[in-house]
Amino acid sequence: xxxxxxxxxxxxxxxxxxxxxxxxxxxxxxxxxxxxxxxxxxxxxxxxxxxxxxxxxxxxxxxxxxxxxxxxxxxxxxxxxxxxxxxxxxxxxxxxxxxxxxxxxxxxxxxxxxxxxxxxxxxxxxxxxxxxxxxxxxxxxxxxxxxxxxxxxxxxxxxxxxxxxxxxxxxxxxxxxxxxxxxxxxxxxxxxxxxxx
Amino acid sequence: xxxxxxxxxxxxxxxxxxxxxxxxxxxxxxxxxxxxxxxxxxxxxxxxxxxxxxxxxxxxxxxxxxxxxxxxxxxxxxxxxxxxxxxxxxxxxxxxxxxxxxxxxxxxxxxxxxxxxxxxxxxxxxxxxxxxxxxxxxxxxxxxxxxxxxxxxxxxxxxxxxxxxxxxxxxxxxxxxxxxxxxxxxxxxxxxxxxxxxxxxxxxxxxxxxxxxxxxxxxx
Numbered sequence: 001x002x003x004x005x006x007x008x009x010x011x012x013x014x015x016x017x018x019x020x021x022x023x024x025x026x027x028x029x030x031x032x033x034x035x036x037x038x039x040x041x042x043x044x045x046x047x048x049x050x051x052x053x054x055x056x057x058x059x060x061x062x063x064x065x066x067x068x069x070x071x072x073x074x075x076x077x078x079x080x081x082x083x084x085x086x087x088x089x090x091x092x093x094x095x096x097x098x099x100x101x102x103x104x105x106x107x108x109x110x111x112x113x114x115x116x117x118x119x120x121x122x123x124x125x126x127x128x129x130x131x132x133x134x135x136x137x138x139x140x141x142x143x144x145x146x147x148x149x150x151x152x153x154x155x156x157x158x159x160x161x162x163x164x165x166x167x168x169x170x171x172x173x174x175x176x177x178x179x180x181x182x183x184x185x186x187x188x189x190x191x192x193x194x195x196x197x
Numbered sequence: 198x199x200x201x202x203x204x205x206x207x208x209x210x211x212x213x214x215x216x217x218x219x220x221x222x223x224x225x226x227x228x229x230x231x232x233x234x235x236x237x238x239x240x241x242x243x244x245x246x247x248x249x250x251x252x253x254x255x256x257x258x259x260x261x262x263x264x265x266x267x268x269x270x271x272x273x274x275x276x277x278x279x280x281x282x283x284x285x286x287x288x289x290x291x292x293x294x295x296x297x298x299x300x301x302x303x304x305x306x307x308x309x310x311x312x313x314x315x316x317x318x319x320x321x322x323x324x325x326x327x328x329x330x331x332x333x334x335x336x337x338x339x340x341x342x343x344x345x346x347x348x349x350x351x352x353x354x355x356x357x358x359x360x361x362x363x364x365x366x367x368x369x370x371x372x373x374x375x376x377x378x379x380x381x382x383x384x385x386x387x388x389x390x391x392x393x394x395x396x397x398x399x400x401x402x403x404x405x406x407x408x409x410x411x412x413x414x415x416x417x
Contacts, residue, residue, distance in 0.1 A: 031389055125358075168384040
């Protein structure tokens with residue numbers, strides 16, 4: 001059993017004009033796909049070959065001799081989670097229990113959004129910003145390269161990819177504009193609410 | 198020495214000029230076409246590099262880092278916050294990068310070529326080693342050719358905006374050639390194909406400048 005590339009949960013042009021078809025074509029078809037291919041090559045004929053993605057990630061995390069395994073496995077997981085963190089006509093303020101939880105843990109939606117923007121803007125180099133659940137409380141974090149919440153005792157609720165390949169075609173160097181667009185037009189709060197459970 | 202530092206700080210405070218400034222690009226934005234496209238060069242120079250300089254000037258202001266040269270900052274990197282490491286590296290690395298690129302063909306000096314031969318076999322092997330270092334760097338970073346503390350040439354790579362001069366670098370040395378493998382360096386023309394960018398960049402390497410830096414590094 002090998003790891004497979006999940007289909008995008010929407011059409012490649014579904015997030016335009018905010019994220020272009022060209023970006024999704026490369027990001028899903030080349031970057032995400034390459035992580036899947038690299039991982040399958042690495043786990044072939046090993047005891048991880050039949051393991052599920054989360055098991056692979058957790059079993060190689062923190063082992064410098066398995067950095068390639070970790071980077072590719074975590075990037076497969078991160079990208080799938082990122083596609084689901086967005087939807088056409090998404091963004092804006094969430095509603096219901098998720099909003100109440102955000103208000104309880106951050107004070108207000110605006111405070112959450114400010115912290116999320118800061119984390120995503122200041123992640124130096126390649127990486128991710130996250131809304132996570134840790135010890136029953138929501139918080140904003142950032143991780144470098146392939147690093148992800150599940151190896152830090154946190155449950156991922158929502159993510160934004162801030163590797164330059166995620167936004168360079170559409171936004172060039174203007175990462176803050178990409179982050180604002182993500183929050184205003186793309187966030188899939190239904191997915192986040194389902195992760196909150 | 199102490200007086201000089203105080204004097205420099207005073208002058209800096211009085212004139213309020215920025216400590217770090219951006220040297221002009223030694224060629225036009227389109228000069229490295231088709232290997233590096235004009236739009237990439239313009240954004241890279243006017244936004245990314247300029248951004249590091251502006252952030253660095255802000256970060257050192259009023260701190261113990263103010264007035265120190267880039268090399269002094271690098272040698273004591275552990276004493277300063279990441280914002281200085283990232284932006285000082287970003288400034289130095291890009292400044293070096295522009296200088297080791299050129300639209301004009303040149304050759305390595307006999308001294309550099311001989312050092313390359315003894316360290317790597319030949320120039321093609323060096324290119325192969327550099328391309329591997331750049332391709333294997335996961336995420337953002339740089340591939341380097343440096344003169345190590347024993348005077349030998351060494352290939353390495355660093356994450357983000359680190360460089361071999363930094364006290365935190367795994368492989369230390371004086372860089373003579375650096376290749377930027379941040380995605381912003383190649384994405385508009387090469388997208389996900391970092392290998393194609395690395396293969397193409399050898400068409401615009403300024404070997405005259407790399408040779409000059411090699412001779413300088415040997416003196417230190």
